[in-house]
Amino acid sequence: MTLIIGLPMIFVAFPYYEGYRIANGVWRYHYFTNQETSGETILVTNIEADSGRKSNFSRVTMTVYVNSEKRIVNISNSNKALVRNLREENKKSMILNGEVNKEGKIVFIR
Structure with missing residues (x-):
């Protein structure tokens, strides 16, 4: 069997x-x-960073504005060290350089 x-x-x-x-x-x-991307200025206004106690990985979600359009962006491959650094930056808005594809769906932040 x-x-x-x-x-x-x-x-x-x-x-x-x-x-x-x-x-x-x-x-x-x-x-x-x-992906064909173009350089854009990105305004980051809200960072939500959560990390689990047992796992090395975490969830990071940012609210960004690209060309006056609001987008929710997930950071892939985030870890606990990144969460600790982003929690300190959460209190202020940041202006960053980044790349956006033609449809505006994928945002690469440098």
Whole structure:
């Protein structure tokens, strides 16, 4: 019975799952590296930074204004050290240089 369940998992499900992960990673890399962006001045007004006690990663969300349009931006790959630094900066607005794609959906902050 174990062979009947285990062999299809080994030869079908596992390679499908690993192939899907590789294809998804390549698609995401291709999507983000082929963005055409333009330089913009970005006003950051509100930073929400939360970190868990057990995890090394955290959630950072900023409210930014690009060309007078309000956007909510998530910072990917944030960690606890970044949260500590951003909590000190939370009390004041910042003007930063950044990049925005044509649709205005992806914001890169330098």
